[in-house]
Amino acid sequence: MSSANPSRRAPFLAIYAALVFCFVYLPIVVLVAYSFNRDGVGGFPPRHFTLDWYRQLFADQGIWNSVLNSLIIALGSVALALVLGLLAALALDRAEFPGKALFRRLVLLPLILPGIITGLSLLMFANVAGMQLSLFTVFLGHGTALISIATTELFASLQKMDRKQEEASLDLGATPWQTFWRITLPNLKLSLIAAGLLIFTLSMDEIAVTFFLIGADNTLPLEIWARLRRGITPEINAVSSLIFAVSVALIIIWYRIRVRGIGAEPQEILERP
Amino acid sequence: MYSRLYKTIVSAPPLLWVGLFLLLPYALIFAHSFWAVREGVVVHEWSLRNIHTLISNPVYFEVLLRTMRIAASVMLFSLLLGYPLAYYLSFHAGPRKELLYQLVIVPLWVSYLVRGYAWKTILGSTGVLNGFLQYLHITQQPVGYFLYSPFAVVLMLTHIYTPFVFLPIYAALEHIPRPLVEASQDLGASPHSTFFRVILPLSIPGLLAGATFAFVLSLGDFLAPLLVGGPSSTMIANIVQSLFGAANDWPLGASISVCILLITVSLLFLTERVEKRWSFK
Numbered sequence: 001m002s003s004a005n006p007s008r009r010a011p012f013l014a015i016y017a018a019l020v021f022c023f024v025y026l027p028i029v030v031l032v033a034y035s036f037n038r039d040g041v042g043g044f045p046p047r048h049f050t051l052d053w054y055r056q057l058f059a060d061q062g063i064w065n066s067v068l069n070s071l072i073i074a075l076g077s078v079a080l081a082l083v084l085g086l087l088a089a090l091a092l093d094r095a096e097f098p099g100k101a102l103f104r105r106l107v108l109l110p111l112i113l114p115g116i117i118t119g120l121s122l123l124m125f126a127n128v129a130g131m132q133l134s135l136f137t138v139f140l141g142h143g144t145a146l147i148s149i150a151t152t153e154l155f156a157s158l159q160k161m162d163r164k165q166e167e168a169s170l171d172l173g174a175t176p177w178q179t180f181w182r183i184t185l186p187n188l189k190l191s192l193i194a195a196g197l198l199i200f201t202l203s204m205d206e207i208a209v210t211f212f213l214i215g216a217d218n219t220l221p222l223e224i225w226a227r228l229r230r231g232i233t234p235e236i237n238a239v240s241s242l243i244f245a246v247s248v249a250l251i252i253i254w255y256r257i258r259v260r261g262i263g264a265e266p267q268e269i270l271e272r273p
Numbered sequence: 274m275y276s277r278l279y280k281t282i283v284s285a286p287p288l289l290w291v292g293l294f295l296l297l298p299y300a301l302i303f304a305h306s307f308w309a310v311r312e313g314v315v316v317h318e319w320s321l322r323n324i325h326t327l328i329s330n331p332v333y334f335e336v337l338l339r340t341m342r343i344a345a346s347v348m349l350f351s352l353l354l355g356y357p358l359a360y361y362l363s364f365h366a367g368p369r370k371e372l373l374y375q376l377v378i379v380p381l382w383v384s385y386l387v388r389g390y391a392w393k394t395i396l397g398s399t400g401v402l403n404g405f406l407q408y409l410h411i412t413q414q415p416v417g418y419f420l421y422s423p424f425a426v427v428l429m430l431t432h433i434y435t436p437f438v439f440l441p442i443y444a445a446l447e448h449i450p451r452p453l454v455e456a457s458q459d460l461g462a463s464p465h466s467t468f469f470r471v472i473l474p475l476s477i478p479g480l481l482a483g484a485t486f487a488f489v490l491s492l493g494d495f496l497a498p499l500l501v502g503g504p505s506s507t508m509i510a511n512i513v514q515s516l517f518g519a520a521n522d523w524p525l526g527a528s529i530s531v532c533i534l535l536i537t538v539s540l541l542f543l544t545e546r547v548e549k550r551w552s553f554k
Contacts, residue, residue, distance in 0.1 A: 010361065010364075010365045013357060013360070013361045013365060014361065014365065016357050016358075016361070017357065017358050017361040017362070017366075017373075020354045020355075020357070020358045020435070021358075021373075021376065023354065023432065023435070024377070024380055024432065024435060024436065025376075025380070027388060027391035027392055027395060027432065028380070028387075028388070028391060030391060030394065030395055030401050031387070031390070031391040031394065034394060034401065041394045041400070041401070042394070042397065042399040042400050042401060042403070042404055043399070043401075043404040044401060044404030044405040044407070044408040045408065084286065084287045084290055084291075085287075087282075087283045087284070087286050087287045088287035088291075090283040090284075091280070091283045091284035091287060091288070094275050094279075094280065094283065095275070095280035095281075095283060095284045096280075097280075097284050097288070103287075103288060103291065106291055106295055106296060107287075107291055107295075109295070109299070110295070112486070112489065112537075112541065113489075113493070113534070113537060114489065114490055114492065114493020114494060114510065114533065114537070115493070116493050116494075116495055116510045116513060116514065116530070116533075117299075117302070117493060117530055117533060117534055117537075118298075120302065120513070120517060120526070120527070120530055121298035121299050121301060121302050122294070122298050123517070124298060124301040124302065124305055124523070124527070125294070125297060125298040125301055128301060140294065144290070144291075144294045144295055147287070147290075147291070163274070166274070167274060170274070176275070176276060176278075176279050198382065201382055201383075202382065205383070205384040205385065205386065205387075207385060207386050207496060208385075208495075208496060211496075211514075212517070221384070221386045224386060224390070225386065228390065228393070228500070232393065232394060232397070236390065237394070240384075240386075240387040240390055240391070243384055243387055244383060244384065244387050247382065247383045247384060248379055248383060251378075251379050251382050251383065252375070252379065255375060255378070255379075
């Protein structure tokens with residue numbers, strides 16, 4: 001009964017949903033369309049298709065330096081957040097220690113607090129510790145804030161994992177170290193890749209925390225931010241379109257890995273434990 | 274099954290790291306809020322002077338109120354867009370459900386800056402929207418008030434947080450046992466009362482989680498006002514940001530941050546309580 005051609009039963013709802021989709025995607029479509037517009041951002045309709053803005057972008061040394069900085073930070077953050085997130089997930093899954101509930105909440109805080117709070121707190125920390133602001137402080141901020149993502153993904157996956165394999169391995173005389181490398185880690189492989197992709201994307205895009213921790217060298221989002229103060233050009237549309245395309249590709253791969261049924265559901269990442 | 278050594282090895286590094294780089298920095302915000310600044314340098318003298326400044330100068334309270342109004346509007350509009358979308362996907366989308374779901378979560382993780390920038394190019398006085406309106410001869414002159422207004426901030430943040438609100442609501446709707454809905458229909462309830470008396474109450478936890486996300490994240494936003502808001506929509510986090518920048522009064526900035534933090538954490542705590550009460554599991 002309720003499954004009999006359900007969409008026909010709610011035509012207004014279907015139209016409303018379509019409009020919401022338009023709202024979500026329209027800005028992106030506009031952004032991409034005007035990156036090919038010879039006459040700049042604005043006016044309607046966009047006329048005179050051109051690839052000049054992309055050519056200009058590829059010749060722009062400032063942008064590529066910032067892309068390199070962002071890549072280094074993102075890869076560093078992936079490594080840091082995965083190692084600490086894996087340990088944290090194992091600890092939450094298997095160990096009892098005082099303050100466990102607090103620890104669990106604390107790890108997730110950077111994900112649910114406004115970025116300015118996390119950014120400022122780390123700025124004060126760097127100041128008190130006498131650290132110069134640089135790409136290193138940005139890496140520290142991203143890596144620490146994104147442990148939350150790795151912990152949630154890997155914890156969910158550990159909870160679903162069959163402990164019997166590990167028990168068998170230990171019973172048959174393998175050391176805990178061997179068991180970890182040969183049983184635990186291979187079981188977590190897909191979750192590690194999924195978490196890594198998400199951490200990479202979020203680090204490449206991050207701006208609120210970075211804003212307060214940046215030194216002399218810009219990351220890509222902050223380079224774009226600095227250029228926006230000088231005015232809008234379709235070159236920024238071009239680089240934004242490329243960022244969008246790369247992010248979408250990574251997110252789709254991330255999602256495909258998840259659909260195979262390991263790790264957390266996408267919504268679980270945003271759910272508070 | 275796991276030895277004490279194993280447990281220590283897995284728990285010590287993350288505990289130390291999180292303690293040093295997360296707990297200690299958050300604690301430093303609280304410490305700074307009781308300190309003072311003299312000749313541009315933070316001095317570690319404990320006093321309540323910052324809190325006194327915040328209470329005695331009405332500007333801070335006004336900006337906080339405006340921020341809450343903006344955050345509440347964002348929350349409301351995101352719910353108005355996100356809830357029906359989630360409901361449609363969960364109950365009426367049929368075989369296209371999976372694809373549509375992916376279409377919503379992709380923008381969720383995609384660059385805040387890219388999406389904010391897109392709105393800036395659309396709303397500007399020489400922007401795409403004005404070009405479109407003139408092309409259709411609806412307006413003759415460019416309309417100046419699309420950009421640099423609280424409206425633009427609410428629009429941009431609603432666009433960003435609608436997928437955030439969608440996600441927990443969709444999860445809650447998906448968890449509703451379908452036999453409950455069918456029982457309601459079989460017992461003669463109209464679609465209207467099935468929705469209001471079965472589906473809506475059961476989706477309250479997800480609705481609350483989504484609403485809290487939108488409100489809390491908008492409350493601490495400082496980039497949207499800088500990007501599309503202009504001076505008339507300065508939000509509380511912009512004051513914090515300028516106190517840490519040009520105005521160079523870290524302790525005062527820290528005490529406003531403490532206010533944001535306390536509002537945020539108490540809201541999260543409160544909604545978690547309410548969610549637990551409404552959850553039927």
